[in-house]
Amino acid sequence: MNWQIGDKLLGRTEIRDYAGIAPSADLLLIHKLADKLAGRQFLHVNSTKSGGGVAEILQRMMPVLDSLGIKTRWEVIKGDAEFFEITKKIHNALQGSEEKITEKMWQHYFEINRENANRIELEAEAVLIHDPQPAPLIEFRKNGKWTWRCHIDLSNPVVEVCDRIRQYCARYDAAIFSVEKFAQELPLDEFIIPPAIAPFSDKNRELREEEIGEVLDRFHLSRVKPLILQVSRFDRFKDPIGVIKAYQLVKRYNDCSLVLAGSPATDDPEGEKVLNEVREFAESDPDVHILMLPPSSDVEINALQRSATVVLQKSIKEGFGLTVSEAMWKGKPVVGGATGGIPLQIVHGVTGFLVHSVEGAAFRVRQLLNDPELAKKMGEEGREYVRKNFLITRQIRDYLAVFYILENKGMSVMEI
Amino acid sequence: MEEPLSPFEFKQCVNILKSTGKKARSLRELRDAITVVSPEALIHHTCQYYLKGHVLEYTNDFARWVAELLEERMLAEQLSGIDPYAYASMGEVRDELVRVIDEYLRIVGSAREMPPGDEFFFNEAITFVVPAGLQARNLAEFLIAIQYLDSSSIYYHFYEARIRLGGSDDFSSWLGGSLNKKTLAEKIRKIDLFMHTIEGTKRHIMEAVEEEVRKDMERVEL
Numbered sequence: 001m002n003w004q005i006g007d008k009l010l011g012r013t014e015i016r017d018y019a020g021i022a023p024s025a026d027l028l029l030i031h032k033l034a035d036k037l038a039g040r041q042f043l044h045v046n047s048t049k050s051g052g053g054v055a056e057i058l059q060r061m062m063p064v065l066d067s068l069g070i071k072t073r074w075e076v077i078k079g080d081a082e083f084f085e086i087t088k089k090i091h092n093a094l095q096g097s098e099e100k101i102t103e104k105m106w107q108h109y110f111e112i113n114r115e116n117a118n119r120i121e122l123e124a125e126a127v128l129i130h131d132p133q134p135a136p137l138i139e140f141r142k143n144g145k146w147t148w149r150c151h152i153d154l155s156n157p158v159v160e161v162c163d164r165i166r167q168y169c170a171r172y173d174a175a176i177f178s179v180e181k182f183a184q185e186l187p188l189d190e191f192i193i194p195p196a197i198a199p200f201s202d203k204n205r206e207l208r209e210e211e212i213g214e215v216l217d218r219f220h221l222s223r224v225k226p227l228i229l230q231v232s233r234f235d236r237f238k239d240p241i242g243v244i245k246a247y248q249l250v251k252r253y254n255d256c257s258l259v260l261a262g263s264p265a266t267d268d269p270e271g272e273k274v275l276n277e278v279r280e281f282a283e284s285d286p287d288v289h290i291l292m293l294p295p296s297s298d299v300e301i302n303a304l305q306r307s308a309t310v311v312l313q314k315s316i317k318e319g320f321g322l323t324v325s326e327a328m329w330k331g332k333p334v335v336g337g338a339t340g341g342i343p344l345q346i347v348h349g350v351t352g353f354l355v356h357s358v359e360g361a362a363f364r365v366r367q368l369l370n371d372p373e374l375a376k377k378m379g380e381e382g383r384e385y386v387r388k389n390f391l392i393t394r395q396i397r398d399y400l401a402v403f404y405i406l407e408n409k410g411m412s413v414m415e416i
Numbered sequence: 417m418e419e420p421l422s423p424f425e426f427k428q429c430v431n432i433l434k435s436t437g438k439k440a441r442s443l444r445e446l447r448d449a450i451t452v453v454s455p456e457a458l459i460h461h462t463c464q465y466y467l468k469g470h471v472l473e474y475t476n477d478f479a480r481w482v483a484e485l486l487e488e489r490m491l492a493e494q495l496s497g498i499d500p501y502a503y504a505s506m507g508e509v510r511d512e513l514v515r516v517i518d519e520y521l522r523i524v525g526s527a528r529e530m531p532p533g534d535e536f537f538f539n540e541a542i543t544f545v546v547p548a549g550l551q552a553r554n555l556a557e558f559l560i561a562i563q564y565l566d567s568s569s570i571y572y573h574f575y576e577a578r579i580r581l582g583g584s585d586d587f588s589s590w591l592g593g594s595l596n597k598k599t600l601a602e603k604i605r606k607i608d609l610f611m612h613t614i615e616g617t618k619r620h621i622m623e624a625v626e627e628e629v630r631k632d633m634e635r636v637e638l
Contacts, residue, residue, distance in 0.1 A: 023566055023568075024428070024548075024566055025428040025429070025430055025546070025548075025566055025568040025569070026430065028428060028546050028547075028548070028549070029428075029430045029544055029546050032544075032546050155532055155533040156532040156533060177435065180433075180435055180537040180539055181533050181535070181537055183435035183437060183537065184437065185437035185438070186437060189434060190434060190435040190437060191432065191433065191434055191435070192433040192434065192435055192539060193432075193433075339533075385469075388469070397430065398432060401430070401432045401542070401544060402432065405432065405542055411542070412456045412540070412541075412542055412543065413542075413543045413545065414542065414543070414544050414545070415544075415545040415546075416544060416545075416546060
């Protein structure tokens with residue numbers, strides 16, 4: 001069967017396609033676990049079918065799990081504009097921003113989840129609920145092992161909001177966090193599983209020179225000037241204004257252009273407001289290109305990343321920041337904010353640079369623009385680091401392992 | 417040439433990381449948490465440190481955090497000097513870690529407290545062990561196989577085995593036992609784990625085995 005997501009027919013990728021690319025230990029364990037779990041139903045529930053890293057990973061993971069004989073479903077919760085305004089506030093508060101969430105809002109949040117529980121078939125042997133939006137679905141659990149998969153930065157949340165979400169989390173069998181510092185003290189098993197990239201997807205596959213050239217021409221981008229790129233939603237936590245400030249500092253010494261590219265997400269009502277602020281801040285610098293791309297712009301993002309001289313991910317709060325691994329997989333040096341999952345991907349001075357300020361970002365970009373050999377070496381190290389740690393096969397391995405561990409609890413070593 | 421009775425079956429291991437939910441903001445909290453965390457957590461932060469790659473400055477997570485976050489460099493050096501394989505149990509490793517930290521707190525002290533996000537996070541791992549699909553019946557096959565092993569296999573047979581077997585490792589046990597290559601086994605067993613990445617350790621094993629294979633071949637020619 002083919003997985004149909006919206007109007008887009010996704011290309012299938014089978015597990016055997018990863019032989020020779022993914023680490024052999026990962027592939028061996030995946031096959032062993034798939035044999036043990038064959039025939040079980042695996043259900044994912046999240047809040048958006050496009051835009052953002054979660055949807056993207058799920059789109060790519062489904063066919064691979066299917067090829068392993070694991071029956072996998074992906075359901076997306078539905079909600080009105082008010083629901084997504086509320087969940088955005090919850091999201092922001094969990095990442096540390098002060099937000100006012102009234103009792104009425106919490107009730108609406110729960111009621112929308114109740115409606116979704118009536119609509120979605122929740123029966124499965126393993127249920128993975130992604131992020132806070134559908135977290136209350138646990139109240140309507142029918143059977144199986146339920147795991148809450150948290151993709152966001154919970155290292156310094158607003159306590160009152162975190163406690164509210166914690167009431168739901170405590171009812172799950174397990175929780176999964178992307179980075180150790182996001183884990184909370186909960187009365188359940190907590191696993192640390194970073195997300196990953198799909199190397200054969202349109203966003204990461206090799207591109208022909210003509211494909212790259214066509215994208216550069218379409219967006220009127222120079223093929224000559226060094227290109228600094230940040231790919232991310234237009235979200236304050238990604239610090240797009242800080243990126244422009246860093247670019248302006250670099251520009252005093254090095255001629256270059258800047259591209260800020262992002263896509264809208266249905267669960268992010270703030271995006272347009274931030275985009276307008278960014279446009280206003282960039283004024284009319286002809287070398288600053290702000291691109292709001294449709295969610296299906298994977299080839300365009302891929303081409304931009306492959307054209308970049310240096311890739312930035314100057315987030316001040318970050319769930320994981322998968323664009324870092326995407327750029328590293330394409331052999332690009334990355335300068336990233338030392339937050340969330342970015343330090344897990346950037347080994348400072350080896351696969352890129354970690355920075356803590358606009359000035360730091362500008363300095364490291366200048367260093368890389370002026371030392372192409374260093375940029376090349378970091379790019380090579382980065383690609384190998386991603387191969388070993390951040391390919392989708394590693395994430396599939398970990399999800400299947402958690403599923404198996406929940407069915408066989410109590411052992412710290414499992415020989416299979 | 418006579419085949420040994422038991423071939424060497426290569427295995428690989430994969431660690432699935434679990435958070436214990438415990439964290440420490442200060443040296444005092446680190447010390448107190450070390451006294452109560454599971455042996456698996458201590459194994460993860462000491463023995464499994466080398467699986468992370470790109471690390472050689474320190475020899476365990478405790479030393480790295482103490483140096484890079486708390487900036488207590490003297491203590492970091494002392495913690496790096498603790499060899500977890502030199503003790504009979506993780507209980508003894510725990511005692512030594514606590515003794516070293518207590519001594520430092522008594523003489524030097526440490527008042528620094530890390531902000532949220534920079535604490536020491538205690539994790540542990542669940543280890544899956546799977547056959548690598550390779551076996552060796554003699555030294556030449558062993559040499560060829562080892563070239564194709566990834567770091568998780570080297571870790572399992574050469575590092576993790578020291579906990580499992582109480583000081584020895586799978587490679588030297590097999591070489592010294594099944595192949596009766598006592599000198600080679602001793603040479604490999606003595607490779608200093610703390611001075612190499614896993615890939616570096618693999619290269620040293622290969623060099624030692626290759627030299628032995630060459631010696632054997634020269635003897636045949638004579």
